[in-house]
Amino acid sequence: MSATTDASRGKLIIPVLGRLYSSLHDAGETVLRVVAGAFLTIHGSQKISNPFGAAEMVEGLGFYPGALWSLVLACTEFFGGIFIAIGLLTRPAAFAGLFVLLVTVWFHWVTMSQGFSGAEKSLLWAAILLFFVIRGGNRHSVDARIGKAF
Template identity: 35%
Template sequence: MKLFEGFSQYRPQALGVLRIVTALQFIEHGTQKLFNFPVGEHAGALSGLPLAAGILEFAGGILLALGLLTRPVAFLLAGEMAIAYFMAHAPRDFFPVSNGGDAAISFCFIFLYLVFAGAGAFALDNRRNA
């Protein structure tokens, strides 16, 4: 539609906003696991996979929010979310809305998109490549 044709010029900024907002939400999952903030069911004495997930979510989320090493970090986090879905959510129920895995699927595919699309605007990667 001609109404939306002018929006294409803002594609890098929209991608940057998608990356930042997704990263900030992802950081929250890490802080909940690692620091019990915000208070939630996932906190506690962590070890093994939950500890690794918390570290990846917190550190990876910060790197993505900054737009630093976006493609490799997004690739790693997409894999983490795929593993999380099939290990923690899929065994509970077939349907993502019933097994609590809809966020994991969304994160996985947004991160996978970032692997191919890059960081967009507002990223430190843009300064490194300049």
Template identity: 35%
Template sequence: MAQLIVPALARVYDALRPFTEPLIRAVAGASLAAHGYPKLFVDPTRTGEWFESIGYEPGLFWAVLVGLTEFVGGLCLALGLATRVVAVPILIFLATAIVYHWPSGFYWNVQGFEYPLFWAIVVLHFLVHGGGSCSLDRWFGREV
């Protein structure tokens, strides 16, 4: 392990270490769920119309599928429940979002692929590592 420039911070880092991964998982999952909620419960018809406008038909089907992926998958990810299982459809959705946003370039503020790429890397971490020690997967004693 590398020597710390400020050795006194080792105690702070050690104290925070158990909380960082669950926090990242919870925030990533909650963010996905927040994006899925309106697709399912606010105006799925309008979301379906948008999906049709970009070539995904029938639009309502895609609105519900993406909404479920984000909402249910996000809640499961946040809780660390079936973490690796839900990471797969989330990554497929995010890979599709990256392809869609690719022509706009990298930066998110011009509709680029930066945002879905960032979240895909976060979700990839949980596909590879699972829900971690502070997850329902661990509590149930089962992971894929």
């Protein structure tokens, strides 16, 4: 148990809950990673079925050639989501997804002039992926099972 957990337990209103929180720490993080990866995969599944379908849209954002960046976008969301969900190359996959989400923040906030309300969901997703860029896949991941992490 880490010093942070011990210190936090002493501050709990119901200290006995500290053991419960400690026992669920890795499981909670794993659930967040699997759900985030699965949702990113589902979102990307529409793009992977037509990987060049977003070419005009990405060119409208200034990414040329559109066909290349449309393919990269589709693969990042679909395969990156799978990698995040299973915890394989978790940090690079999360970083690629984070980049995509920061572009969507720019698109909604600046290009579409929607401000925070338009970019809110992308900001939340970006924060979740930033967490996995920093933390990696944890002990319940393919990275941990093969003993290698990026």
